[in-house]
Amino acid sequence: MATETIAFFCIRYTTVIIVCFDRHEYSLSYSLDEIQQSISGRQFFRLNRQFLINFHAVREVEHYFARKLLVSPTIPVKEKLLVPREKASAFLRWLENR
Numbered sequence: 001m002a003t004e005t006i007a008f009f010c011i012r013y014t015t016v017i018i019v020c021f022d023r024h025e026y027s028l029s030y031s032l033d034e035i036q037q038s039i040s041g042r043q044f045f046r047l048n049r050q051f052l053i054n055f056h057a058v059r060e061v062e063h064y065f066a067r068k069l070l071v072s073p074t075i076p077v078k079e080k081l082l083v084p085r086e087k088a089s090a091f092l093r094w095l096e097n098r
Contacts, residue, residue, distance in 0.1 A: 008073065016029075047087070053071065
């Protein structure tokens with residue numbers, strides 16, 4: 001599967017799920033840490049413990065409480081995608097340097 005087709009990787013319960021831009025979902029037997037090491041840091045960013053997002057899947061970013069960032073993806077998700085304040089400036093630099 002080409003990484004260009006992947007919107008994000010996320011953890012649901014204890015399983016890592018790939019969500020593609022066509023909204024198909026696939027489960028993986030790898031951890032997010034293992035996936036993060038094997039894909040491009042230019043194309044994907046680790047938002048938090050649960051999400052690893054493709055640059056092209058970021059629709060909007062807004063400031064949130066306690067200097068966190070709220071990311072709105074192009075594919076709707078139930079949970080809020082929050083970037084912790086420790087990673088917020090790195091995330092914004094990643095977006096700008098694309």
